[in-house]
Structure formats: structure tokens, C-alpha cells
Amino acid sequence: MSSVVNKSQLAKLIRERRSLKKNYKPDPVPKELVFELLNDAVWAPNHGNREPWRFVFIPAETKEAFIEQLLTVFPKDQQENRRQYFRQPAAILVVIMANDPRQKQWEENFGAVSSMIQNFQLLAWERQLGVVWKTNPHIYEPKTREILGVEAGEKIAGFLHMGFFDSDHIPKTKERTPVEEKMTIYE
Template sequence: MSELVEKQKSELAKIIRERRAVKNNYTDKEVTEEVVLELLDDASWAPTHGMRQPWRFIFVHQDQKADFAKKVASTYPEDKQENRENFLNEPNAFLVAIMEVPDNQKQWDENFGAISCMLQNFWLLAWERKLGVVWRTNPHVYEEKVKEILDVKENEKIVGFVHLGYFEEAPKKKERIPVKEKFSVYKA
């Protein structure tokens, strides 16, 4: 992209292009409930069909993380538990994203779209503060025992574990396939 075009990009466009998944190398800075709530409050302005707002979130603070990691890791086969517990202890905190699951496929799709938009908003807002985010959908998000640990209701689905931690150095940019290669114009 030419330098002139890059300078003309809005701040929002720049943030969208700069945002990365921060999977490790977190600092020791605490991720507080107050910051997460503030980010979620702004992120909740995401599009949501019928104003259903089909989401809820469970915050796991660093003080509770070790216990939480041990419980979630215990749902794996014994030979994988230590690895999973170590993996779950890497971020500073978690935000578990939970979606209401309606009987109607159309509303299911709309609900998933809404929570996905909200999570993207959250991610962009966190990025501005150098709060690293990665949305994980590891096997434990589908595990019934994990749903029990988190008191996820029958009509709900864990959409993902959002790993959180402040960072100093952003991960390297990975190029995207040019949109033009995935774009066409309908012709009758």
C-alpha cells in the first residue's frame, strides 16, 4: 500500500489493521475486572438482531486462574492434563464468552454473529490499551464438564475462552489475501 494511502486511513482503519492475536509473552500487569467491564460496556454497542444481546461473560481474574486452569485441565485425558494446565496458566486472565442458543437456526446464526461482532469490538478496544487478546476455541469449550464448572445453562453455548494479558511487543503482522481475490460482482 502506498504511503499516501496509508496516511489517509482513519484511526479506526489503522487499529483494525494493527490488531493482532496476542497468544503469549504477557507482562505481569494485572487485568482488572474494572477494565474488562469498561471494555465490554463499549463493545456491547455491536449489532444485535432484535436487540437480543445474546451474550454473557464470565471473568476469571488472575487470583482465580490457577484453580480454574486445574479444573478445566482435569477434563482432558490424564496424559494431557499437565500440558493443558500450563497452557491455561499462560494468560493473565480469561473472559469466557457465552451465547444464548435459540431453537431457531436463523436466530442461532444471528446470535453468533452478534457475539462475534461484540468480541471484535472488545478486541479492538483492548488493543488500544495494549491489552492482548486471543479468542480460543480449544476442545474444552465443548466439554460438558467445563460447562458444569462455569454453570453454563442448557440453552447456552461457550463461544470461546478469551485469553487476556498486557503486552509490550506486538506480534508480527501476517499478510492477508487481497480482498479483490475473494470479491466478485453479480451479473444477471
Template sequence: MKQSTSHIANIIRERRSIKSGYSDREVTQETILEILNDAVWAPNHGLREPWRFIFVPTSEKERFVEDLVQTFSPDMQANRRNYFSQPAAFLIIVMDEDPRQKQWEENFGAVSALIQNFQLLAWEQKLGVVWKTNPHIYDPKVRELLNVKPGEKIAGFLHLGYFDQVPQVRPRTSAEDKLSVYGE
């Protein structure tokens, strides 16, 4: 059995999705760029770098939330305003969609790796992140608001904010329980 865990293994095990309880502390563009400039080292086939980013800083969050809630039906707007007002900032990840299935899947895998890198690097800086893929990411009105072009996909909204409370650890199934060995 392994005696000690590496620094990166500790970060992987300690990271939590921060879904609420964000502080009012500003999330700066400088912080986001610092994290992204490391996160973009994610593996990606052919170095296609199939991503781009839309940052909604803390200073623009209220205006963004008001614009975003207008894309929802009137009966949902108060609920969505409350929901989207909780994070201190947002990072929207936009992915290049390739019409070829293999390349599309490679691109999505690369974007997913980039998001995981971002989450781990943010955690190291005590910046909370949760990756959200709610139905609004498919809404044509949201795509228009964010200037998402044909041939692009919103891979998710990253809700961002500093936090005080770390969520409880939720157990994971051991790899041994999920592993099969060919030939056995």
C-alpha cells in the first residue's frame, strides 16, 4: 500500500466543487489568465486547442446576470436571478465543434481536461469552481448573448468565487471495484 501521497494527488483528492457560499471577494482577470495560461497545457489532439473563453468579471456580473435572466421565461427569471447571483464571477468555456465524430470527441476530451486543470489550479489558489452544464447552455438566446458562433458549443459555465467552507468529502468507489483485467 502507498505510504504517502504526492502534492498533485493531494490537490486532486482535496478539490471540491464549490456550488454556494461564495464570498464577495473579487475574481480578477489577472487571476483567471494566470490559471488559464497553465490550464491550456491540457492534452489536445494535433494541438488544435479547441477552446475559447468568455470571462464575466465580478464588476460586470450584475449586468451579465440581468442580460442572462432575460433569456428565461418570465416565471423563471426571479429563480434564475437568485441562482446566477451567487457566484462572484463566471468563466464560460466555448468549444470548437468538428463535424467529424472522432475529432468532436477528441475536442470535448481536451476541453474537459482543460477544465479539470483549471479546477485544480484554482483550488490551489483557494478559488472555488463548479462546472455547470445546465440546459441554458443549449439555448439559442444564450448563444446569441455570448456571441457563440455556428460550429461552436458552450461546454459549460464555470461558476467562480472564493469561499470559507469546504464541502464534505463524498466517498469514491475504489479503482479496484471498477477494474477488470483482460484475460482474467
């Protein structure tokens, strides 16, 4: 496999970004920073410029109240575990997408939302804000939808857990399979 010696800054950022699941600093994530990052992230490609996303931001100052409400979704014997789980990130950004009943449009919307989330993660990483995209079963629960005001025709694409990080706690690189091993050349 040949490797390019001089990687662009963007290529380096793509390769260095990690999903940060724990070891967040306790520093709050300012809503102004989230707005700034999202205002760039939404430049993701999206068919027909449908912009099939909207967001619910749970900052540090309201996170405990949100967690207590969200715990009602879980069985009593899981609530303490889930309380500790949701307390780990400094803030949570919920991404909600348009849930089009037409398969082509749904797939286009999900592709756009996924691209936007990747943009957000890259932009956040650049600012030492770690993000992990969570799609745990609670996002499909009607009670979660109710708590977040998710309407008919929408779905929760995921919870983005986030918080600032120290470079001492960056997860190790997990190598990728070289694309040459996954490529077929049509002849």
C-alpha cells in the first residue's frame, strides 16, 4: 500500500478524530460553540436542500433535570446505571431528522444527517471537544420522543454526547482496512 507523505490538514483531522465516550472534562460546553459548529456542519450535502435535521441541546445547567426525566424511560433496576451513564458527558445534543415514508428520500435524509454529524464531529475535534454518536435503544422509545418533543414524521437520529478532553485521554487509533482490499475494479 502506498502512503501519501504530505497529508492535508483535513486528512489529518479525519484520521485523528476519535469518538470520545468518557474522560470528559467537567467544563460546560457553551451553547454559542454548539451553534457555531452546527452552523458550519449543516453545510453537509443534502438532496434538494431539504435540511432534514433539527436539534435539541441539553447543556450542563439543565442536564440533571433532563436525566431525571429520561430515567423514567428505563426500568427501575437500570436507572442508577443510566444516571451515571448520562452524567459522563458535559452536554448532549440530540439530532432529530425528517422521517420520510418514501425509501429514497429517507435514505437521502439519513445520508445528509450522517454527513452533517461527521462534519460536527470533525469541527468539534478541532476545538478539543470530544463527541460520540449514540444510538442506544432509548432513542426509539415513545416516552423519549415525548420528552424531547419529537413530532410525527420525525425520528431521533441519535444523541451526541460531548465534552472537552485532555490529550492524555484520547482513545488509541483503530486501524482501517486498506481500501485496496475492499475495492473491485469494474472491467
